[in-house]
Amino acid sequence: MMPSGESAMAAVLIIPAVATLLLAVISSYQAGSTINVVATALTLCASSLLVVVRPAPSLYLHVDDFNIFLVVLNTFVAFTTSVFSASYIAHELSSRRLTPGYLRFYHAMYQVLMLAMNVALLANNIGLMWVAIELATLTTVLMVGIYRTPAALEAAWKYFILGSVGIALALFGTILIYLAARPTMGQGMESMAWTLLVSHAAAFDPALLNLAFVFLLLGYGTKVGLAPLHAWLPDAHAEGPTPISAVLSGLLLNVALYVLLRFKILLTANAAALAPGALMIGMGLVSLIFAALMLYRRRDIKRMFAYSSIEHMGIITFAFGMGGPLASFAGLFHMTMHSLTKSAIFFAVGHVSQAKGTQKIAEIRGLTESHPVLGWGLVLGVIAIAGMPPFGIFMSEFLIISSTFAREPLLAIPLVLGLLIGIGALVLRMQGLAFGPASQPNTPVEASYVPLFAHLALVFAAGVFLPDALVSWFRTVATMIG
Amino acid sequence: MHGLAFDVAHLLSGSLVLISLMLLYQDRLYSLLNIFAFHAVFLAFAVAWQAFIQRAPHLYVTAAIALAFKGIVIPVALHRMVQRLGIHRQIETVVGIGPTMLFGIGLVALSIMVMLPVTEQADALTQEDLAFALSVVLLGLLMMVTRRNAVSQIVGFMSLENGLILAAAGAKGMPLVVEISIAFSVLIALIVIGIFLFRIRERFDTVDVHVLDRFRGEQP
Structure with a gap:
């Protein structure tokens, strides 16, 4: 018997909620990380069911072509990250950076974050959407500060202040949308x-x-994380546990962008309103060029990839700002590819920083020599994120650039310039990190490489061959976004 | 009657803006907290008045939360914390009081000039309410950027949030207002008081955020 769409949707939300309660009371960290993996796997199954059976929209939740793809992506990356996290945190515990009590808290918060992101994606109600984003911000603030070092506390404080101001402004916008709707649609939840x-x-x-x-x-x-409002992002990525950096970059940024796109669709539906594209193009380009330049002077490996996330969010925002079937298609594709690649990179970086005992780029050298699998994994990830063929990001960036050349050749110049500057910085840094004589110390890592290479394989496969079903799906969503 | 309803709402939300301006020039933490308590009490009155004229009983809950939580519990808790940390001396501002006040007045003018023409189709009550609410939000932001002390940044954030609650209450018939005000209260209570200040205290013996800046990971 096929389960109904309603029950599948309920499962996507209930499994993380139940897992949170369970993880909050279980004190063994091994059991905790196993439950975390099982819960995210179950959520992934439930979200895949939603592809087949779709519930009718209610006033609070709905599933359509746009959010279903992000829900599946979200739960998939959440699952692989939980597998990575299981091997990562064991090391954190043995190196005494975290205590079992904090790990319990960490696992419970991980599930709360999953719940918050799934609610934000599935929400039909713009108020509920806001509450979910707020909850996600809250949990990530707590996770970023979990190491309790001065730097972690500073990062969490900055994230808290900037994030709160952000969500406060978003609430004001939400209230204004309600006020705009009230004269035509009347008062109330509708x-x-x-x-x-x-x-x-x-x-x-x-x-x-x-x-x-x-x-x-x-x-x-x-x-x-769009410039000039990005200041929290590099600190939060660098100071929190690496699985959280992976989730932040790979998922939370996407979720926030998704919410923004929902409102973009709303604005596009009103002919007299201003075209949201120009604003998004502007912010996207500024973020891209700014972040690409900032990549050169980074000394911390996680901070560097955080700036690369700003760069890619800029590219995606730019693509959606351009709009039209091709650019929006490329934007969606890039969103997926970036999410997979960047989380893969953070998986590698997490193990690297554990093996080398540092996050400083200058002190990490010759990774391919000392840790061949890990080192080459990182190299492949960086090649993919820099937008080299044959990986998926090359395809999406190529589409974005060619559609920009076709419509607004002048805008293509800063776009290509920003991309090239970014590639230069990444390749430069990668050489130092990966090649040459290996630096000390060289602790062997007990890592699960499956998540890392699974992501890279997907990105590679998407770059070589994109199934027709996926293409037509992206196309439908691209028309919807406009 | 309608004229009176409008005038009282106007008076209450106007006082909120005035108190926001007063918050800007308080240079002692105790007086800052006292003025903030006033801010919350006036918010409670303003929301309760909206509940009365809109006949929306759920807004009384929001008003009660504002009064009990932000008017009493938080200021008292912060008072104690300030006392225990021994930081009740003068607080530093990044910019001088004079320029801050001028800038604040500019922000109020800006929000009135932005909101009034945009909301022309709405009724006068909503229109004025939103203009005042935006002023309170912007003044809260201003306070957050001109202060270094973690406690006064929180006060700035809470006053900003009061402005949002005012806007939400003024938008007639808006659902989820109570839930949103509860979500905000949780945000403040949980994060700010419970965890951060104690952790910051534990690590640095100060709540001056400026000191935290030294711990940036980027320094070579």
Whole structure:
């Protein structure tokens, strides 16, 4: 018997919730990490079911072509990250960076974060969406500060302050959207349901919508890590546990961008409102070029890849800002590829920093010599993220550049420039990290390489051959985003 | 009657802006906390008045939360914390009081100029309420950037959040207002008080955020 869409959707939300309660009471960390893996695996199964059976939209939750793909991606990366995390945290415990009590907290928070992100993706209600993003911010702040070192506390504090300001501005934008909807749709919950808002958006007051979008762009843009609101991102990535860096870069940034895109669709549905594209193109390009330049002067390996995340979020925002079937297609594709590649890189970086006992780039040398599998894994990841063929990111960047050349050749110049600067920095750093004589110390790592190479294999496969089903799916969503 | 309803709402939200401006120039933590308690009490009145004129009983819950939690519990807790940490002396501001006040007045003017034309189609009550709410939000932001002390940054954030609650209460019939105000209270209570200040204290013997800047990972 096929389960109904409603029960599958409920499972996607209930499994993390139950796992949170379970993990909060289980004190053994081995059992904790096993439960964490099992729970994320079950969530992945439930979310895959949603592809086949789709529940009817309610006022609170809904599933459509756009969010289903992100839910599956989200639960998949959450699953692989939990596998990575299991091998990562054992080392953190033995090196006494974390105590069992903190690990219990860490596992429970991991599931809360999954719950928050799934709610944010599935939410049909813009208020619920906001609450979910707030919850996700809250949990990640706690996770970033978990090592309790001065640097970790500073990073968490900065993230907390900037993140709170961001979500506060986003709430103001949400209130303004409700006010814009109220004259046409009346009071009550209907005026906050996204599916209903879109069908009525043409009749909304454009001035209010414009103002709302500015607040939403600044608010959720902070969570996406767009310059000039990115200041929290490098610190939060560098100081938190590496599995959290992987989840932050691979998933949370995507979720925030997804929420922003929902509002972009809303604005596009109103002909009189300002075109959101120009603002997004501007912020995207600034983030891209700024982050690409910042890549050169990084001394901390996690911080460097955090800047690379800003760069890629800039590219994706730029692509969606350009809009149109091709650019939006490329944006979606890039979102998927970046999520897989960047989390793979963080898996590698996590083990590297454990093996070398440092995150300083200058003190890590000759990885391919000392840890061949890990070293080459990192090299492949960097090649993929730099946008070299045959990996998927090359394809998506190629599509973005060619569609930009076709429509706005002038904008393509800063875009290509930013990309080239970024590639230069990454290749430069990678050489030092991976080749040459190996640096000391050389602790052997007991790592599970499966998540790392599974991600890289997927990115490689997508770069070589993209199945027709996936192409037509991306195409449908791209038309929806506009 | 309608005129009176409007005038009282106007008075209450206007006082909120005034108190936000007062927060800007408090240079002692105790008086800052006292003024913030006033801010929360006026918010409670403003929300309760909205509940009364909109006939929306759920807003009374929001008002009660504002009064009990932000008007009493948080200021008292912060008072004690400040006392225990021994940081009740003068607090430093990054920018001088004069320029901050001028900038604050500029922000109020800006928010009125932005909101009033945009919300022309809405009724006068919502229109004024939103303009005031945006002023309170912007003044809260201003306070967060002009202060270094962690306690005053939190006060800035809470006053910003008061502005949001005011806006949400003023948007007639908006659902989830109570849930949102609870979510905010959880955010503040859990993160700020419970964990951060104690951890910061534990590690640095100060809550001056400026000191934290030394621990940036980027220094060679």
